[in-house]
Amino acid sequence: MLEVSVRHRFEGFALDAAFKAPPGVTVLFGRSGSGKTTIINTVAGLLMPDSGRIASGDWCLLDTESGIRLKPHRRRLGYIFQEGRLFPHLTVRQNLAYGAWFAPKDAPRASTAGVVDLLGIGHLLDRRPGALSGGEKQRVAIGRALLSAPRLILADEPLAALDEARKAEILPYFERLRDEVSVPILYVSHSPSEVARLATTVVALDAGRVVAQGPAAEVLGNPGILPAGAREAGAVLTARVARHHADGLTELDAGGLPLFLPKVPQPEGGRLRVRIAAHDVILSRARPEGLSALNILPGVVHEVRPGEGPGAIVALDTCAGRVLARITRRSANVLGLVPGAEVHAIVKTVSVAPLDVGGGGRTKR
Amino acid sequence: MLEVSVRHRFEGFALDAAFKAPPGVTVLFGRSGSGKTTIINTVAGLLMPDSGRIASGDWCLLDTESGIRLKPHRRRLGYIFQEGRLFPHLTVRQNLAYGAWFAPKDAPRASTAGVVDLLGIGHLLDRRPGALSGGEKQRVAIGRALLSAPRLILADEPLAALDEARKAEILPYFERLRDEVSVPILYVSHSPSEVARLATTVVALDAGRVVAQGPAAEVLGNPGILPAGAREAGAVLTARVARHHADGLTELDAGGLPLFLPKVPQPEGGRLRVRIAAHDVILSRARPEGLSALNILPGVVHEVRPGEGPGAIVALDTCAGRVLARITRRSANVLGLVPGAEVHAIVKTVSVAPLDVGGGGRTKR
C-alpha cells in the first residue's frame, strides 16, 4: 500500500494532499491544474515537496522529517510523462531498451516483442522520435516505461493522444499489469470510462486538495463529488462470467441477475467489473416487453437526488448491486419514483461499452 | 471552400490525400499515424509536400505545378499545435498577444478578455509556460491561435489534454467561430462526440489516404467507414427549438416529432444539430409505455447491417431523418426486424449528451 502525503507551494498554487493507494490502480482524477502531475512528480522524486512522506510498506521513498529522499533512479519507476519526453538521439528501439539497461537483471520483465506488438510500433523501431506522429510518440513512451521492469508505474494521461480503437487495445494491458503482475499503478486520466475500468481506488483532486478518495465503485457511484458533474456518474458492478453464447454474446451473472455483453475474453467462471453509466439506464415501472434491450434489472428505489439541471439521479438497489440512473425530473414525477418504489432498470447490452468492462481486479467488495 | 490535394512521401509512409473543405469545420479523423498532422502541416506551410495544390477560392496557398508557395507567415493562420509550442521566454500574456502584433490592424479580432475568460487562464497571465500544467499549456495555445485574427484555424487535437467539463466549455466557442465569425476550421480529433458536434464536413483518413469524405451526417451515419468501428456510428439530426419548458427541458421539433433535451442555449425557433449515437437507441416493436425515456421516434426499418461482433446496425427512417440503432443480432431476430418493419426508437433524453448538441451550422441538408 502506497501512502502519499505531500505539501508544496508554488506561487499561486498550494498542494496539500494525502491519500492511500492500495494495491492495484489508483486513479488521480481532477480538473486541469488541480495538481495531478505535481503529485506524480513528487512520487517520482522529480519534485522535492516542501514537506511530506511517501512510502510503500517499509520502503520509504521520501520523508522530509527524517530527511530520507530517495534519488529518482533508485525508485525503480516506470513514469509515462504527460509530454512524452522520448530521447531524441536514440531510435525507438533504443528508447524502449533504455530502462532495461538499468533494471536489476533478475527483475520480472515484460517481453519486448509483446509490448511492441500491443502498441503497434513494430514498424517504427528504427526511427527516431523526431519522425513520429503525436500518438506514435505517446505509444513509444508507454512502451519505454513498461519495459523498464518498474516496481511502480506512474502514468500521466497515457492514452490522451490516442484514438478510441487504440485505447481499447492498450487498456487491457494495464489491467493485466494490475491483476497479474501486480505492479501498483498511479494513473492520471480525464476519461470516466478509463477510470471506471482501471481504477481500484479513485482519488479526486480539486485545487491541490483531495476532495474524495476510496474504492472506485464508491467514488464513482457518488455523483456529487465527481469533478465533471453528474454526466460521469455510473455504477460499477462485479459479475461472474456465466456462459459464452454461440451468437457472440456473453452472459454474466451479477448477483443472480443475468447481464448480456458482447463477448469478453475472460473464461467462464472468471470475475469482472462492469460499469453502467447512469445516463445509459432507462427506468420502467412495469416489466418491459418487446424491447431490443436484453438486460433488465429489477430493483427498489433507494434515493432520488435532483441534479442542478432538469435531471435527477435515481439510485436503486438490485441483486446485482447499487445501480444509478440519470433521468429527467419530469419522468421521475410521471413514474412516481420515490424511495421504496419498485422499478426495472433497462440497460442496453451494447451500452456496456467495451472500455467499461475490466478484469475483476481487487474490488471484490 | 478550401481545396487540398497533396502527395508526400516519408520513408515508410506515403500521403496521398485530396479533399474539399466547405465553409465551416472540417474534421480530419483517423487513427494515430494516419497522416492528419502531416496534412495540417502542409496547409500551414510548414511542410512542403512533394507535389500538391492548396487553395481557398482564388487565394492560392500552394501550387507546386505553377511554383506558388506562400510563406507560412503570409497565410494568416491560427495553428493550434498538437504539442503546444508555446514560447518559453514570453509570459502567457505575451504569448497570447503574439499573433496580434503581426495581424493587419483592421482584421476582425476576438476580444482578449473574452478568450481568456472562456479558457479560464486569467490567473496565469503573468506566468511563463514552464510553470503551467499540461492542460493549462494547451489552453494558452488555443488562446494564442484564436487571438491572432486568423483567416483559417488549424486545430490539431486541441482539447485532448482537457477534462470533460473544460471541453464542454470550450467547444461552444469553436461553434461560434464556425457560425458567427465564419472562420474556416480544419480540426483533428479522435473524439466522436467532438466530431459530431463540430463537423460540417468529415474527412476520414487511413494510412495517408482519404477513405471517406462528405457532410458530417453522411459520414457519421455510415458505420462501415469510421475508423473505430461501429461504436462510433450515430445519426445527426437537424431540429428546431420548439419550446423551453419550465422544468429545464427544451422541446425540439425534428421533422414534426418532439425531442426532449436538457435546456439548450438557442432561442426558440433556432436550429440545431443533435447526434444520436447508435448505441444509445433502444428499439421496440410496440409503442412503449411507462418508461423514463421521453423520446420515442416511430419509423420504418430501412436496413439491418450485421457487424463484426454479435451486434447489428439497424437504420430506420423516421420523420426526423435517418436514425441508427446498434442492437444485438439476437434482439434483431427476436423482434423480427427486417426492412419495412415498423419500430419505435427509444432515446433517453439525457443520452443526447451536451457535447453532442451543437448550433445549426451549415449542415441544413
Add this chain to the structure above:
Amino acid sequence: MTDWLGPAEWSAVALSLQVSFWATLVSLPLGIFVAYALARWSFPGKQVLNGLVHLPLILPPVVTGYLLLLTLGTRGPIGSVLADWGIVFAFRWTGAAVAAAVMAFPLMVRAIRLSIEAVDPKLEQASATLGASPVWVFLTVTLPMALPGIVAGAILAFAKAMGEFGATITFVSNIPGETRTIPSAIYAFLQVPGGEASAMKLVIVSVVVAMGALLLSELIGRRVTARVGGR
C-alpha cells in the same frame, strides 16, 4: 589606489576598456548575423565563410596583425580607400579595436552559433504561422532564446579583446594613450629588467576587470535561464 598605478598605466587600463568595449559592441551585430547564417542557412561558400571566421584563431596573431597592416594600413588596398573617406585605422585606437574584434570574432561567432542551433525550430515555425516574417521570427523568438549564448559570446569576445596583444601591436604598434593597451604595456614592462612588478600590477587589473565582466555575464545568463522557467 590612484597612486598604486601611474597615469601611464591608468591610461592603458582606460584604453583597454575602451578598445574592448567598442570591439565587442561593434562586432556583435555582425557576429550574430554570421552565426545565424552559419547555423540556419545553407548557401554556396558557407564553408569558406566559416573558415574565414576561424582564420584569426588558426593564424599566429603576428600574422593576423601583419595581414591587417597590409590590408587596412593607409597604403593597403582597403585602408587607402577608407582613408579617402576619412576612416583611418592605422595607429589609432580604432585600429586596436579592429584587431581585437577580428581576433575575438571566431569565439563570439561560435558561442552564438551554438545557441542559435539549440533554439527549437518548431518554435520558429510556430512564430511564422502566427504571422511573423523571418526577420520578426528572428527578433522575437530566435534572438531572445539564444540570449544566453549571445551574452556568453560577447563576454568571451570582451575577455579576448582585453587580452589581445600580438595582432594589436603588429597592426597599430604600441603608442601610449592611443594604442598601448594593457597587454602592450605589460609587454613593454616585461622587455626591461625589473619591469615585472609593474607588469604584475597590470595583470591584476586586467584580471579584475575581466572577472567582473564574467560575473556580470553569469548573472545575466542565470536571469535569462530563470525567466525561461526551468526550460
Add this chain to the structure above:
Amino acid sequence: MTDWLGPAEWSAVALSLQVSFWATLVSLPLGIFVAYALARWSFPGKQVLNGLVHLPLILPPVVTGYLLLLTLGTRGPIGSVLADWGIVFAFRWTGAAVAAAVMAFPLMVRAIRLSIEAVDPKLEQASATLGASPVWVFLTVTLPMALPGIVAGAILAFAKAMGEFGATITFVSNIPGETRTIPSAIYAFLQVPGGEASAMKLVIVSVVVAMGALLLSELIGRRVTARVGGR
C-alpha cells in the same frame, strides 16, 4: 610538394599536428567535466573556477606562458613534484601541448558548456526515472545530446592550439623538432627582413590543416543534428 617545404618546415608541421592533437584530446575530458560542473552544479567557488578557466583568455599569452614556466617548470611548485614522478614538461613537446591546451581551454569549455545548458533537463529527469544514476544520465543523455557542442569545442581548441604561439614559446621555447611548432617557425621567419615568403608557406599549410579540421567538424555536427531528427 616535399620540395616546396624544407625538412625543417615539415618537422614543424608534424609537430604542430602532434601537439594540437594531444592538447585537444587530453584536455577534452577535463573540459567536459568542468563545462558540466559550470553548467549544472552550484558549489562554492564556482565563480572562481569559472574565472580560472577564462584566465588564459584574458592574460596576454606571454604572461600565461611565464606563469606556466613558474609553476610547471622543473623547479616550479607543481613541476618539481611532477618531475619526481618522471613527468617533465619544460622544453618538451608535451610542454607545448600543455601550453596549447591551457590557452585553448576557455574556448573548449565555453562551447561545451553552452551545449550542455541547451540539453533539456526534462530528458535527464526521464532518464533518472528509468533507473539511470547521475553518471549514466550524463553518459547516455547529456553527453550525446551535447555532442555538437563538444565537437565544436574540440575543433575550436584544435584550431587555437594550431595557432598558439606566445605562451608556447615563453614556456617551452623554440627547439627545432621538439617545440618549434608552425607559429614559432612563422614568427622566426618574420623577425628577419625578407622572411615573409617562407612564413607565408607555413601560413598556407596551417590554414589548410585547420580548414580540414573545421570541415570535418561541420560534417560531424551535421550528422549528429540530422540524427536527432530535425531538431
Add this chain to the structure above:
Amino acid sequence: AAASMTSALAEIETNFEAATGHDLVVSLAGSSALARQIQQGAPADIFISASTDWMDRIEADGLIEEGSRFDLLGNSIVLAAFGTETAPVEIGPDLDLAGLLGDGRLAMALVDSVPAGVYGKAALESLGLWDDVEAQVAQADNVRAALAFVAAGEAPYGIVYATDAAAEDNVTIVGTFPPDTHPAIVYPAADLASRDVPAEAEFLAYLRGPEARAAFERQGFTVLTE
C-alpha cells in the same frame, strides 16, 4: 623604438618634455614589427632599432632622411647562469660549454632572427662552440624570455644582453663574450623621411646629449655617441 629600451626612454621622455615643452610619444615594440609599420606608412618621426638589419632595410627603402642615421647605443652579450653563486668561467675556444650544460639547455633568443640570438650564435660559431651545443639551444622569441628561462632555473645557462642579466637577481654573469667574437651590437637611430616635425632634430640632438647618455648608462648600455 625597440622594446628593450623601455625604461631608459621613459626617463628620457620625461626629461625631454620637461626641458623643451614638446610632447614626445614613444611606441615600443619589436624592431621587426616597427619596421614593417614604417614600411606601411606609420606616422613616426624617429626610429630606434635594436638591430642594424631592420634599419638597413628601412634605409634601402628610402624611408629615412639621408645622413640622419647614427649609432646610438652599444651592448654586449654575456653568458648568464642560474643562481647567485655560480663560478665565473673563461669565455674562449677552450670553454667546455657542453660540459657545463650537462643535459640542460642553453637559453638564447631566436638564433636566426632576433638580434641577441644572432649575435650569440655568431659568437659561439667564432669560438667553435656552436656545433657542440646547437642541439641543446632553447630559443626564445626575445632576449627577455631567454633570460626568464635562466632565472626560473629551467635552463642552467643562457646568452643574453649584459643590460638584462645585470638587473636580474637570480642569475649570475659568469662571463662576457669578447666583442671580436660577434658583429658589433649597435642600436641605430634615424630620422624618418615620412614627416618633418621641427622637434625631430631637437630630440635627436637630445639623444646625443649628456642627460640621455646618463639615462642609457644607468640601464647598462654603452653609449656610442660622443
